[in-house]
Amino acid sequence: MKATSASKKHADELTEAEAKAELARLAREIAHHDALYYRQDAPEIPDAEYDALRERNASIERRFPALVRADSPSRRVGAPPVETFGKVRHAVPMLSLGNAFAEEDVADFIARVRRFLGLGEHAGVDVTAEPKIDGLSISLTYENRRFVQAATRGDGTEGENVTANVATIRQVPQILKGKGVPDTIEVRGEIYLAHADFEKLNAEQAAAGAKVFANPRNAAAGSLRQLDPSITARRPLRFFAYGWGAASALPADTQSGVYEAFRHWGLPLNPLMRLCRSTEEILAFYREMGTKRASLGYDIDGVVYKVNRLDWQERLGFVSRAPRWAIAHKFPAEEATTRLLDIDIQVGRTGALTPAAKLEPVTVGGVVVSSATLHNEDEIARKDIRIGDTVIVRRAGDVIPQIMGVVASKRPKGARPFRMPHVCPACGSQAIREIDEKTGREDVVRRCTGGLICPAQAKERLKHFVSRLAFDIEGLGEKQIELFYDEDRIRQPADIFTLAERDARLPASDRLVEKKGFGSKSVEKLFKAIDERRRIGLDRFIYALGIRHIGETTARDLAKAFGTFATFRAAALAAVKGGRDSDAYREIDNIEGIGETVVDSLIAFFGEPHNLKALEGLLEQVTVERFVRAAAVSPVTDKTVVFTGTLERLTRSEAKAQAERLGAKVAGSVSGKTDYVVAGSDAGSKLAKARELGIAVLSEDEWLKLIGER
Numbered sequence: 203m204k205a206t207s208a209s210k211k212h213a214d215e216l217t218e219a220e221a222k223a224e225l226a227r228l229a230r231e232i233a234h235h236d237a238l239y240y241r242q243d244a245p246e247i248p249d250a251e252y253d254a255l256r257e258r259n260a261s262i263e264r265r266f267p268a269l270v271r272a273d274s275p276s277r278r279v280g281a282p283p284v285e286t287f288g289k290v291r292h293a294v295p296m297l298s299l300g301n302a303f304a305e306e307d308v309a310d311f312i313a314r315v316r317r318f319l320g321l322g323e324h325a326g327v328d329v330t331a332e333p334k335i336d337g338l339s340i341s342l343t344y345e346n347r348r349f350v351q352a353a354t355r356g357d358g359t360e361g362e363n364v365t366a367n368v369a370t371i372r373q374v375p376q377i378l379k380g381k382g383v384p385d386t387i388e389v390r391g392e393i394y395l396a397h398a399d400f401e402k403l404n405a406e407q408a409a410a411g412a413k414v415f416a417n418p419r420n421a422a423a424g425s426l427r428q429l430d431p432s433i434t435a436r437r438p439l440r441f442f443a444y445g446w447g448a449a450s451a452l453p454a455d456t457q458s459g460v461y462e463a464f465r466h467w468g469l470p471l472n473p474l475m476r477l478c479r480s481t482e483e484i485l486a487f488y489r490e491m492g493t494k495r496a497s498l499g500y501d502i503d504g505v506v507y508k509v510n511r512l513d514w515q516e517r518l519g520f521v522s523r524a525p526r527w528a529i530a531h532k533f534p535a536e537e538a539t540t541r542l543l544d545i546d547i548q549v550g551r552t553g554a555l556t557p558a559a560k561l562e563p564v565t566v567g568g569v570v571v572s573s574a575t576l577h578n579e580d581e582i583a584r585k586d587i588r589i590g591d592t593v594i595v596r597r598a599g600d601v602i603p604q605i606m607g608v609v610a611s612k613r614p615k616g617a618r619p620f621r622m623p624h625v626c627p628a629c630g631s632q633a634i635r636e637i638d639e640k641t642g643r644e645d646v647v648r649r650c651t652g653g654l655i656c657p658a659q660a661k662e663r664l665k666h667f668v669s670r671l672a673f674d675i676e677g678l679g680e681k682q683i684e685l686f687y688d689e690d691r692i693r694q695p696a697d698i699f700t701l702a703e704r705d706a707r708l709p710a711s712d713r714l715v716e717k718k719g720f721g722s723k724s725v726e727k728l729f730k731a732i733d734e735r736r737r738i739g740l741d742r743f744i745y746a747l748g749i750r751h752i753g754e755t756t757a758r759d760l761a762k763a764f765g766t767f768a769t770f771r772a773a774a775l776a777a778v779k780g781g782r783d784s785d786a787y788r789e790i791d792n793i794e795g796i797g798e799t800v801v802d803s804l805i806a807f808f809g810e811p812h813n814l815k816a817l818e819g820l821l822e823q824v825t826v827e828r829f830v831r832a833a834a835v836s837p838v839t840d841k842t843v844v845f846t847g848t849l850e851r852l853t854r855s856e857a858k859a860q861a862e863r864l865g866a867k868v869a870g871s872v873s874g875k876t877d878y879v880v881a882g883s884d885a886g887s888k889l890a891k892a893r894e895l896g897i898a899v900l901s902e903d904e905w906l907k908l909i910g911e912r
């Protein structure tokens with residue numbers, strides 16, 4: 203769609219002729235996006251950008267009411283229904299909601315309600331507050347308790363008959379139970395997909411070579427709009443009720459009262475709904491949902507407030523396409539568009555080449571983002587991402603920014619498909635995609651074959667070696683490793699421990715103290731920190747070696763099984779010698795938690811003479827302590843613990859390792875078997891579940907006290 207110079211001007215600056223042209227352009231553009239969103243479930247711009255188009259249309263129409271077009275987007279909600287499903291006329295139109303973005307907008311909303319109803323400036327206005335589910339709206343008709351029809355919103359007046367599909371959704375009751383169910387009632391609510399189900403569905407789609415969905419909402423829409431209901435039945439769609447349309451009678455005279463009745467009838471309601479009695483309470487709810495958002499397990503894009511008294515709702519009525527008695531308070535956009543300036547290739551510790559997007563900085567969800575992960579070359583090809591493209595960036599919660607897709611209409615002329623380099627950018631060695639022996643398929647990751655000669659891999663291995671869960675040397679972080687490597691001071695792990703001694707032998711002007719940013723105090727501290735790490739536990743030591751496929755847990759399993767480094771090394775060397783058919787191989791393979799991938803990787807590591815030499819050098823410098831099992835009894839021995847939320851003093855992995863050392867089991871989810879839930883800040887659904895099940899909840903401090911760390 204072409205942008206004209208008028209499209210850059212503020213609504214207040216347009217001449218009448220420009221306004222007319224602009225409204226025509228906006229009508230076309232919004233219709234285009236509506237069709238992509240509603241019919242093809244494949245939007246190409248973020249919601250915030252779409253909202254901005256509608257807002258611009260509305261503000262021009264406010265200035266030039268005479269120019270409002272018959273086909274203006276302000277007169278329509280969504281897109282007309284597609285032809286293939288039967289049509290259903292909504293007895294009561296399915297409307298949309300006005301938006302509030304700032305806290306002032308919420309205060310304005312309440313003030314407007316008071317004014318409209320002629321209430322005093324401080325009169326109490328109770329409102330229900332509930333999450334705004336990012337799915338698709340649905341209308342369910344019940345006659346004599348029985349579910350008889352389901353319809354989508356369509357254009358608000360007429361929707362699609364999706365009864366057969368909705369009948370397959372388990373959370374939609376077939377029969378309403380309990381007292382006070384009216385003869386006919388049309389229940390309205392949202393159909394959505396949970397994150398976990400979305401991920402699973404996409405993985406299945408990808409494996410089957412079928413369409414992968416951009417987000418849970420599109421996946422839910424695509425699943426509901428299947429002409430074959432047996433396909434819908436296989437998609438775990440969910441439902442929350444939040445309102446009603448036509449009804450022969452209502453069970454209460456407040457919104458919250460009707461919700462209560464709904465609950466008794468067996469309709470699923472969002473458990474987070476709350477009745478608020480003041481603007482402060484409303485805003486507290488909004489902030490609370492903002493922090494819970496990332497851990498809910500499904501997408502919400504804001505919260506919705508509804509005036510609780512139904513007689514007031516009646517009096518307030520509607521204005522254009524939205525009720526005066528309700529408003530959506532949106533979260534800051536988590537998506538934005540920006541330009542992809544370049545694609546950088548980063549080389550990891552195991553040689554994996556990872557493409558990273560360099561972006562024109564853009565604010566997403568309140569944070570400036572200038573880079574994003576691109577995962578691998580297949581992902582780039584699948585999304586057809588090209589340098590110069592305008593891309594949609596998403597940042598949800600504390601997740602690393604992702605590129606969701608490109609805005610095809612904004613692609614610069616001549617932009618070429620991205621081609622992953624076939625040589626390592628750091629050492630020039632071949633970079634290849636290995637073939638998985640078992641599946642015969644190409645690995646998605648391209649790897650540098652430079653191994654020990656690749657400086658990028660060497661640096662990453664050293665960074666891993668000194669990291670928190672490995673040698674954890676204070677004052678020796680990623681920055682220092684980069685610097686010391688480039689200056690030839692540290693090339694392999696053993697060099698760390700000979701740094702002080704070699705430094706003392708250098709001409710005075712070359713010594714570390716002379717370097718910018720390294721006063722004598724800090725150098726002294728660094729050397730001391732290094733010395734303090736000359737003794738190390740076997741599990742940490744194995745982990746520090748950075749052998750492929752040997753993470754923290756596997757390193758522990760190996761340490762537990764072998765007890766000393768000498769035994770471990772002897773077993774690995776015997777497996778190198780004997781190969782895959784040897785007893786030595788089987789001995790390692792038989793260890794609980796260890797599989798062939800790990801044994802093969804050990805063989806690759808111990809089969810490499812350079813590694814053995816480096817290891818020998820290292821062992822001259824450090825002492826590897828025998829692995830000690832957890833103390834026989836600690837206050838948490840055999841207890842099951844779940845960590846949730848953000849911890850202040852420990853990282854999650856540290857907390858986990860520490861608990862395990864003390865003999866506790868660490869679980870990922872809360873159940874009847876859980877003994878303690880340790881909740882950091884922003885704890886979400888796990889905390890709620892613990893409270894529900896009456897499980898002991900500890901703060902981080904209380905936990906540390908319990909295990910005697912404070």
Ligand code: IVH
Binds near residue numbers: 332338444506
């Ligand atoms: S009430 C007339 N409550 O948001 C008022 N809507 O932007 C009807 N939505 O079309 C809407 N969660 O599909 C309401 N708790 C909630 C909601 C909700 C999601 C959707 C709904 C509606 C859209 C409006």
